[in-house]
Amino acid sequence: MRIGICGLGTVGSGAFNLLRDNGAEITRRIGRDISIAQVGCRRGHPDCDLSSADVTRDIFEVAENPDVDIVLELIGGTDDAKRLVLQAIAAGKHVVTANKALIAEHGDEIFAAAAKSGVQVRYEAAIAGGIPIVKAVREGLAANRIGWLAGIINGTSNYILTEMSKPGSNAAFAAVLKDAQDLGYAEADPTFDVEGIDAAHKLTILSSVAFGVPLRFDAIYTEGISEITTQDIEYARELGYAIRHLGITSSDGDAVELRVHPCLVAMDHMLAQVNGVMNAVMVSGDAAGPTLYYGAGAGSGPTASAVIADVIDIVRSKGVDTLANLGFTALDDRRVVDITEITTSAYLRLMVADEPGVMARISTILSQHKISIEALIQKNAQGDDAHVVIITNDVLEKDLNAAMEELASLKETKDEIARIRVAAF
Secondary structure, three states: OEEEEEOOOHHHHHHHHHHHHHHHHHHHHHOOOOEEEEEEOOOOOOOOOOOOOOEEOOHHHHHHOOOOOEEEEOOOOOHHHHHHHHHHHHOOOEEEEOOHHHHHHHHHHHHHHHHHHOOOEEOHHHOOOOOOHHHHHHHHOOOOOEEEEEEEOOHHHHHHHHHHHOOOOOOOHHHHHHHHHHOOOOOOOOHHHHOOHHHHHHHHHHHHHHHOOOOOHHHOEEOOOOOOOHHHHHHHHHOOEEEEEEEEEEEOOOEEEEEEEEEEEEOOOHHHHOOOOEEEEEEEEOOOEEEEEEEEOOOHHHHHHHHHHHHHHHHHOOOOOOOOOOOOOOOOOOEEOOHHHOEEEEEEEEEEEOOOOHHHHHHHHHHHOOOOEEEEEEEEOOOOEEEEEEEEOOEEHHHHHHHHHHHHHOOOEOOOOEEEEEOOO
């Protein structure tokens, strides 16, 4: 089987070298050689010896090369990547990609084109690096009705929250973000990571794989971590929680929840133990129960491992598995639940005047909206002000929004109210 590699950055160079280093082992596993027929890249990579490779500076030449059976799209972005992938599919070539934005935003069109041309599109490397989560859900849990899936699927945001959570740390979000950039964990423009867009792309794909629904990136609720403070982390810890940035999707059969946002996770839960740049995804199936998948979410080696695993799957299937790109032969276009219809418990932090009667007024407003209090702490903030921290019982989001609006209008309320949802598994 002959492959063409488009893009020789972190992932492309990793795939190139993995085939070189583990070629004999791969051949032993599948009984066929996998060779690199052509490399399309704007420039070389210092870790790759291209002296014996057919190199072109035109990636679209790879898509049309008759000697290429599988095109690896590893250039990133969406415009050129989409054009490249559709051109390769039209030329009758299988495609492997690590591009989550491409699949989340254009996957339905790409999969339809692949089915028409009788080729496969594989995308394991688009989600959680070296964790084989797509394969686990699509194949290992194929007999299950999936109830929900939740995960830490962006290493940058998890690193930031981990560093802010270290005992004695007073490092604010901006300072830890700068450290992450210096270490290469965050981009110069970190918006996709810290505002949840990267995680939303990944969760869009995982939800489709779990429930057999069309890709609905346009409908996902997305909230980042830039408003999380060290005070929130400390108060959460005192109440028995860690703060993690989660992607959560679930379905009751009629509708699908799709949301990315910070969550309070009980300290003794496995997801609360996932630190640094690591990723983890928990999946609940009706037969298997909850299962957890943990590993490196990015990097040359882990992501290249997923890319070449997809190549191997295409070779093993002899290229005939062309219909079930998402693991279902037919998709069910279920409604996406609006965030205001979600029911969760919530963490609220208010800065209020430290005066008699304030707690009574807060309790009255919550009670009027049928919101009960599970836990409450009060801390001195600054001067004559205090922080009131509340964990509610389960409440409908729109009811909590109405209560928060009233709380914010109290003359004793001094600042914006912080709200973090509590994850329950």
